[in-house]
Amino acid sequence: MRNTLRNLIGAEIKKIVKTHDYWQIELDIGGVNCYNPLYHCVKNNSHLFEADFCSEYIGKKIVKIVYKDKKHLTMKFGRKRKLVISLLDQDWAGPEAFSVHMISGATIVVN
Numbered sequence: 001m002r003n004t005l006r007n008l009i010g011a012e013i014k015k016i017v018k019t020h021d022y023w024q025i026e027l028d029i030g031g032v033n034c035y036n037p038l039y040h041c042v043k044n045n046s047h048l049f050e051a052d053f054c055s056e057y058i059g060k061k062i063v064k065i066v067y068k069d070k071k072h073l074t075m076k077f078g079r080k081r082k083l084v085i086s087l088l089d090q091d092w093a094g095p096e097a098f099s100v101h102m103i104s105g106a107t108i109v110v111n
Contacts, residue, residue: 004106005065008032008075012061016054022093023049025083027062030102032085035093039084049083057083073098073110 007029015026023034038049040056047053057077064076073085085098087110100108 004100004102004108005067005073007102007106008062008065008100010061010063012059013057016057018051030100030104033099033101034085035095035099036088036091036097037086037093039086041082041084043080046084056081 008027011027011029013025014028015024017024017026021035023038025032025034039046040049040053041047060077060081062075063078064074066072066074066076068074068087070087070089072087074082075084076082087097091097092111097110099110100106
C-alpha cells in the first residue's frame with residue numbers, strides 16, 4: 001500500500017469536486033475519493049475543505065505523502081499547503097475512509 005501511495009508524489013491535481021457526500025480529487029494519474037473529513041491546511045491553520053478552496057489546488061503537484069495508520073493521510077504541496085484526510089475512528093463516515101484509483105489499475109481502499 002505505501003508503495004502505491006508513494007506513486008502519488010508528483011501527481012498533478014486536475015479537479016476537485018464534491019460528489020454526493022464525499023470529495024473526489026482527480027489527478028493526472030488517477031484519483032482519490034475522500035469519504036472521511038478532508039482538511040485544507042495552510043501554515044498552521046486547518047479548516048474543513050470547502051468548494052471555495054478547490055481553485056487553490058488545481059494544477060498543483062503533490063510533493064510529499066505522509067500516511068499515519070489510524071490518524072491521517074496527508075498530501076503536501078510545498079511547505080505551507082496540504083490536504084489531510086482524517087483516519088480517526090470518530091471521523092469514519094464509510095463506506096471507507098478513502099480510496100485511491102490509479103490509471104495503471106492499482107487500487108487502495110482504506111477503512
